[in-house]
Amino acid sequence: MKxxxxxxxxxxxxxxxIKFALYEEGEPLKRxxxxxxxxxxLSGTNLTFNGxxxxxxxxxxxxxxxxxxxxxxLIDWLEKQNAFQSVQGVGHRVVHGMHHTAxxxxxxxxxxxxxxxxxxxxxxxxxxxxxxxxFRERHPKLxxxxxxxxxxxxxxPRVAKMLPIPxxxxxxxxxRYGFHGLSYEYLMEELVRLGDPAAKNGRVILAHLxxxxxxxxxxxxxxxxxxxxxxxxxxxxxSTRSGDLxxxxxxxxxxxxxxxxxxxxxxxxxRSGLLGVSETSSDMRDLLSAEAHDLRAAEAVAxxxxxAKKWIGAFAAALGGLDTLVFAGGIGENAPLVRAxxxxxxxxxxxxxxxxxxxxxxxxxxxxGSRVTVRVIHTDEELxxxxxxxxxxxxxxxxxxx
Numbered sequence: 001m002k003x004x005x006x007x008x009x010x011x012x013x014x015x016x017x018i019k020f021a022l023y024e025e026g027e028p029l030k031r032x033x034x035x036x037x038x039x040x041x042l043s044g045t046n047l048t049f050n051g052x053x054x055x056x057x058x059x060x061x062x063x064x065x066x067x068x069x070x071x072x073x074l075i076d077w078l079e080k081q082n083a084f085q086s087v088q089g090v091g092h093r094v095v096h097g098m099h100h101t102a103x104x105x106x107x108x109x110x111x112x113x114x115x116x117x118x119x120x121x122x123x124x125x126x127x128x129x130x131x132x133x134x135f136r137e138r139h140p141k142l143x144x145x146x147x148x149x150x151x152x153x154x155x156x157p158r159v160a161k162m163l164p165i166p167x168x169x170x171x172x173x174x175x176r177y178g179f180h181g182l183s184y185e186y187l188m189e190e191l192v193r194l195g196d197p198a199a200k201n202g203r204v205i206l207a208h209l210x211x212x213x214x215x216x217x218x219x220x221x222x223x224x225x226x227x228x229x230x231x232x233x234x235x236x237x238x239s240t241r242s243g244d245l246x247x248x249x250x251x252x253x254x255x256x257x258x259x260x261x262x263x264x265x266x267x268x269x270x271r272s273g274l275l276g277v278s279e280t281s282s283d284m285r286d287l288l289s290a291e292a293h294d295l296r297a298a299e300a301v302a303x304x305x306x307x308a309k310k311w312i313g314a315f316a317a318a319l320g321g322l323d324t325l326v327f328a329g330g331i332g333e334n335a336p337l338v339r340a341x342x343x344x345x346x347x348x349x350x351x352x353x354x355x356x357x358x359x360x361x362x363x364x365x366x367x368x369g370s371r372v373t374v375r376v377i378h379t380d381e382e383l384x385x386x387x388x389x390x391x392x393x394x395x396x397x398x399x400x401x402x
Contacts, residue, residue: 007032007086008393009078010385012093013131015123016040018070021382022083029386032083037062040070047077067127071134089143089398090135091389093182093381094128095232096121097148098173101155103388105398106132106144114146120173121231123269143398145389152181153216153223160225160318178226180208184216186384187326190377194363198323198373205315205322207308208379209338210329211239211282215308217315225318227311233269236311237304239282242272274300284331284338305341312342316349322372325351327365328379336361343374 005024012019021034035049047060060077064070078084091103098117104110111129118125132144153176161175184206191199198204204218213236217225227235227243237243245268253259259267267276275282278300280290291298316322327339336358343353350371358365366374392398 005086006088007083008386008389009084009087009090010093010382010389011090011131011135012381012385013067013071013124013128015127016042018067018074018131019382020074020078021386022081022087023383023386023390024083025088025390029383029390031383031386033081034382037064037070037074040064040067045070047074067130068134071131075135075138087142089145089389089393090139091145091147091385092128092132093149093385094146095124095149095179096177097146097150098177099154100146100148101151103145103147103151103392105392105396106136106146110146117173123232143393145385145392147182147385147388149179149181150177152184153178153226155222156226157224163230174230176226176229178214178216178223179228179232180212180214180216180226182381182384183208183328183379184218184223186380187328187377188218188221189384191324191326191375194375196324196373196375202323203316203319203321204324204326205312205319206326206328207312207332207342208329209236209308209327209332209335212241213238213243213304213308213329213331215311215315217318219319225315237277237307238273239284240270240273240275242268242276243307274304277303284335288335288337301338301341305338308342309344309346312346312351313349322349322351324373324375326375326377328377333361333376333378339365339376 008023008025010021017036017038017040019036022032024030024032032052033049035047037045037047039045045062045064047062049058062073064073096117111132114125114129135144156176156178162170163175187206188199200221206216206218208214212232214226214228215236216223229235233241235243250264253264273282274284274287278287278296280297281287287297287301291301327333331338340353340358343351351374352367352370353365353374354367361376364373364375366372
């Protein structure tokens with residue numbers, strides 16, 4: 001039976017997974033179903049999904065050698081759900097949007113532009129474009145909205161955008177773009193909702209620490225700097241990405257190990273970071289449980305925390321001080337030991353963490369009287385996408401046609 005309430009579908013495609021969610025329109029939007037297809041291209045591909053209560057409902061095995069097979073399976077499955085017939089629009093996370101400053105309706109012109117800029121982000125864009133095109137083929141009259149992860153940073157000051165290479169490359173678009181923008185936009189909206197005065201008139205550092213990790217410096221509600229740069233590989237140490245790396249490493253490994261450009265790119269994106277240093281796992285939970293008896297795991301954790309601390313110091317300098325520090329993402333929300341180690345020694349900035357609050361992961365984990373408010377906020381990129389879709393459908397009048 002078709003749901004009587006209009007629905008919004010969100011799609012968040014990654015390099016080996018597709019997250020999805022269905023929201024009922026209303027004030028506020030209500031998530032009715034969410035899940036993901038993971039391990040795409042590997043053995044053991046699964047579609048798992050949960051209901052509105054958050055309890056896992058089921059898991060389905062499938063064969064998905066590539067993203068197209070995975071999305072076709074997902075669409076087949078979604079079409080069997082009652083609520084899908086009431087979907088009014090689909091929102092897609094698009095990691096790289098170049099100079100696009102806000103979510104927008106997908107058109108053929110936009111798709112052609114995205115194809116053209118795919119070389120800027122070969123890790124994500126080709127898969128995300130394929131997701132949009134497959135949905136378009138199956139449901140051509142269903143409005144689709146692209147939500148760009150770079151849009152939050154589009155007003156970065158010129159000095160923060162520039163990369164110190166010959167100027168002619170800047171004209172070709174080789175500059176700092178920044179990513180995790182949907183997460184940052186959500187976190188800033190949450191700060192406003194929570195009544196934190198720094199959200200509109202203050203200095204905020206947002207730390208999205210997950211498999212992909214980055215930070216953003218926000219002054220008076222505007223992003224002024226961010227750790228990821230031309231690609232999401234830059235900045236902090238991540239689960240499998242190196243973060244910032246001396247450019248001289250590439251030619252050195254080419255000479256001594258005969259590493260090609262493709263092999264080097266593979267290494268810094270999939271075999272570096274926590275995985276590369278620990279030689280055992282890219283998962284912070286595994287490393288924390290092993291650090292007492294495995295020096296490699298201990299060093300990986302220490303490197304992650306040390307670099308995060310340095311970025312906070314650098315961004316506090318760029319901001320001219322700090323009022324609010326926010327931890328989010330899988331590690332930021334769920335690893336109190338990591339939060340404590342990152343904040344340790346930042347008293348000179350006014351960062352003081354209450355140990356009990358931190359271990360219990362209360363909303364505010366800073367000590368009473370701390371000059372800087374330290375918060376833990378559960379980020380929600382899917383809800384941010386759904387809000388954008390809802391806003392665009394209402395403002396443009398776009399709607400699903402029979």
